[in-house]
Amino acid sequence: MRPENYEAQRQPPSNEYELNFGPNHPGIEGNYALKVKLHGDVVIEANADGGYLHRGFEKLMEQRLWIQNIALVPRICVPDPSPMELCYSMAVEQLCGLVVPKRAQWIRVLQLELSRIAAHLFTFGGHAATTGMYSTMYWGVTDRDLLLDLFEEFTGGRVYSIYNIPGGVRRELPPGFLQRVTETLDYIESRLPDYDNLFFKNQVFVRRAKGVGVMTREQALAWGVTGPNLRATGLAFDVRRDDPYQVYDQLEFEIPTEESGDAWARTLVRRHELMESIRILRQVIDALPDIHGSIRAPIPNPLAWNVPAGETYTRVESSKGELCYYVVSDGGPKPYRVHVRGPSSMHAVQVLEKLAIGSRIEDIAQTMFSLDACPPEVDR
Amino acid sequence: MSSINQIPVIEAKRGNPLSKVFDELVRFCRSRSLFILHYCTGCGAIELPPAMTSRFDMERLGIQPMVSPRQADILLITGYVSIKTLKRVILTYEQMGSPKYVIGICSCTVNGGMYWQSYATAKKLDEYMPVDLYIAGCMPRPEAVIAGLQQLMNRIQSGEANSWEDYFRNYDYYLGNQQKLFGDNWQTPTDIITEAKHYNLMGEGTFGEHTRLLEQHQKPLEALDMRLGHNLKEPTE
Numbered sequence: 001m002r003p004e005n006y007e008a009q010r011q012p013p014s015n016e017y018e019l020n021f022g023p024n025h026p027g028i029e030g031n032y033a034l035k036v037k038l039h040g041d042v043v044i045e046a047n048a049d050g051g052y053l054h055r056g057f058e059k060l061m062e063q064r065l066w067i068q069n070i071a072l073v074p075r076i077c078v079p080d081p082s083p084m085e086l087c088y089s090m091a092v093e094q095l096c097g098l099v100v101p102k103r104a105q106w107i108r109v110l111q112l113e114l115s116r117i118a119a120h121l122f123t124f125g126g127h128a129a130t131t132g133m134y135s136t137m138y139w140g141v142t143d144r145d146l147l148l149d150l151f152e153e154f155t156g157g158r159v160y161s162i163y164n165i166p167g168g169v170r171r172e173l174p175p176g177f178l179q180r181v182t183e184t185l186d187y188i189e190s191r192l193p194d195y196d197n198l199f200f201k202n203q204v205f206v207r208r209a210k211g212v213g214v215m216t217r218e219q220a221l222a223w224g225v226t227g228p229n230l231r232a233t234g235l236a237f238d239v240r241r242d243d244p245y246q247v248y249d250q251l252e253f254e255i256p257t258e259e260s261g262d263a264w265a266r267t268l269v270r271r272h273e274l275m276e277s278i279r280i281l282r283q284v285i286d287a288l289p290d291i292h293g294s295i296r297a298p299i300p301n302p303l304a305w306n307v308p309a310g311e312t313y314t315r316v317e318s319s320k321g322e323l324c325y326y327v328v329s330d331g332g333p334k335p336y337r338v339h340v341r342g343p344s345s346m347h348a349v350q351v352l353e354k355l356a357i358g359s360r361i362e363d364i365a366q367t368m369f370s371l372d373a374c375p376p377e378v379d380r
Numbered sequence: 381m382s383s384i385n386q387i388p389v390i391e392a393k394r395g396n397p398l399s400k401v402f403d404e405l406v407r408f409c410r411s412r413s414l415f416i417l418h419y420c421t422g423c424g425a426i427e428l429p430p431a432m433t434s435r436f437d438m439e440r441l442g443i444q445p446m447v448s449p450r451q452a453d454i455l456l457i458t459g460y461v462s463i464k465t466l467k468r469v470i471l472t473y474e475q476m477g478s479p480k481y482v483i484g485i486c487s488c489t490v491n492g493g494m495y496w497q498s499y500a501t502a503k504k505l506d507e508y509m510p511v512d513l514y515i516a517g518c519m520p521r522p523e524a525v526i527a528g529l530q531q532l533m534n535r536i537q538s539g540e541a542n543s544w545e546d547y548f549r550n551y552d553y554y555l556g557n558q559q560k561l562f563g564d565n566w567q568t569p570t571d572i573i574t575e576a577k578h579y580n581l582m583g584e585g586t587f588g589e590h591t592r593l594l595e596q597h598q599k600p601l602e603a604l605d606m607r608l609g610h611n612l613k614e615p616t617e
């Protein structure tokens with residue numbers, strides 16, 4: 001029945017196609033995009049497409065005073081800003097040779113661990129939402145708000161605290177604050193069994209997350225993976241223990257690890273870390289009332305502060321992984337060069353591109369959330 | 381018999397008291413069911429999950445997130461807009477169905493905020509698209525976001541929130557600023573001028589030198605270059 005002039009048109013195979021995943025997509029974490037090539041619904045190639053959040057931080061910091069940069073650095077990583085301030089302050093302290101008073105160091109650890117718990121709760125919420133469990137998201141975000149209330153009370157800011165400055169911290173803790181921290185921690189700990197039943201032990205989550213985005217320990221080390229993602233492959237590396245800063249060498253805590261290296265293992269590591277953070281905070285709360293003294297080392301007039309020439313490299317363990325600052329000073333009132341080594345630049349670009357291959361399209365969002373990538377930190 | 385003829389015929393045109401009542405009813409309903417487009421452009425987006433979830437609960441005001449721009453009413457610009465994002469934001473804004481409302485959250489949308497000297501961000505949002513409402517702060521608390529949305533609801537109900545008409549009436553101005561940033565051959569797949577004719581919203585500023593430039597450069601858009609660099613295989617026999 002075909003007409004005589006019929007010729008079959010040569011067309012590309014229709015089961016292979018390309019999709020723009022993001023930046024306007026509910027499954028993507030922040031303003032970030034992936035270009036994926038699919039065969040059916042299996043990913044065969046993924047290209048990360050960042051730069052939507054680029055603000056040129058490293059250049060901006062060269063144009064501002066040393067003290068002004070304190071207000072700028074927390075904006076690099078929005079869900080977990082405290083390690084950013086601390087790491088930059090530590091770099092300036094090393095350049096100036098400032099010795100931070102003991103009490104300030106303990107308060108800094110208090111702030112860091114509170115920030116870690118808040119960031120992990122937020123990640124659980126986001127990860128659960130990508131698997132369709134919105135209740136966990138509602139719980140996680142609401143419980144995180146209790147911690148933000150604490151931040152507001154002792155630093156003045158809900159999200160961006162701007163509390164650490166080179167030399168110490170800005171304010172003394174308000175009276176009765178440690179009691180309120182204890183109450184909040186007790187509440188969050190009492191909620192964890194509920195989270196287990198709703199999310200971590202939920203078969204909907206376990207079956208979807210097991211075997212998704214698997215990486216071996218060798219791959220993780222070759223790709224520059226740090227933090228909970230590296231610990232999920234069985235290597236117990238943590239900057240807090242292996243290169244202690246502040247007072248982490250006086251605290252007792254364990255480094256939780258998992259062996260399987262998939263999305264499920266990464267989430268479980270974060271859940272155990274949350275428990276360890278609560279344990280650290282309890283030790284800090286016990287120790288702080290007995291530590292007296294100043295909270296700030298004397299610094300020169302911050303508006304005319306010439307930091308001695310030199311270069312330094314500091315690192316801390318943020319909730320996403322190892323965060324490092326490379327700071328160069330030429331002896332002037334502004335930094336000569338600041339480089340930020342954020343953990344997410346590795347996790348969201350090179351690791352996500354490789355882990356997405358072979359997974360299904362609906363698991364890309366889950367892989368990204370299980371890596372806990374933070375797009376503003378990728379683009380900076 | 382003659383009772384039908386005695387009923388006055390209501391002419392459906394503006395200025396008629398009944399149509400005014402109808403307009404008010406429509407505006408009331410419109411202000412009570414708003415869908416926010418799910419597009420997090422900057423750091424202000426981190427205060428939206430608290431505003432949406434159990435603690436502050438935006439949904440009690442009838443406001444919900446929506447994933448598709450075609451069905452959304454509000455475009456929330458949460459924070460600084462880098463130039464790469466601004467292209468997508470304009471594309472998204474033009475895709476949304478009228479009436480549409482734009483809210484600029486954070487100081488960065490007002491005047492550049494912290495990043496006033498950055499080479500990568502667009503400083504003033506209202507140069508590129510009309511903005512209904514700004515919520516200043518770095519970043520505004522969830523209470524402020526909800527207060528701002530309530531103010532938008534009031535403005536919609538009283539008929540003041542019609543910045544979307546402004547985009548059609550002054551298209552030349554907005555297009556000119558966009559061309560200044562993205563280059564002379566900037567174009568979007570949406571035909572704003574035809575849409576303005578359709579809505580009967582042609583103003584003095586709809587045409588101008590920039591729209592003439594657009595007509596010169598406009599050509600049918602090709603499929604986006606995915607840059608994946610693969611060769612299509614020949615179909616096997």
